Amino acid sequence: MDIGSVLAQLEQSGLAVWIRESGVLYGYPLILFLHTLGMGTLVGLNSAIDLRLLGIGAGIPLESLKKLFRVMWAGFALNALTGSLLFIADATKHASNPAFYVKLTFIAFALVALARIWRRVFCGQGSGKLLALTSLACWFVALSAGRLMAYVAEFIA
DSSP, X not given: OOHHHHHHXXXXXXXXXXXXXXXXXXXXXXXXXXXXXXXXXXXXXXXXXXXXXXXXXXXXOXXXXXXXXXXHHHHHHHHHHHHHXXXXXXXXXXXXXXXXXXXXXXXXXXXXXXXXXIIIIISSSOOOHHHHHHHHHHHHHHHHHHHHHHXXXXXXX
């Protein structure tokens, strides 16, 4: 069984067809909304921490931002779930889109930077300026690639 047939089977599953074709508000539109909400939570809070590490809002104690990590990981979990649902709805299209792989790669890089910020800045006594810059750049590329997926797919088709 090749990857193309696996993707086609995934795309033709009852759940994928329902997401793609049901036309109800609690289907594709709700999943997309929740994906956006998770992304805003994760990337927004991560960016706030990054900017604080870069000196913006220096009056805000770093310790007070520590509790945001739980909320960010919840945002990531929501994104992983909803992203998987959005993927299966159009698995063959997404799997053939180079922007999708750029998006996933830079999300992985951003999550590594986030984990290193946690260890270095919030669990140790290190500076996180370079990590903060890296994190912001990775999220910028990941978000841009995610948005470009719709346009790159038109050129591929």
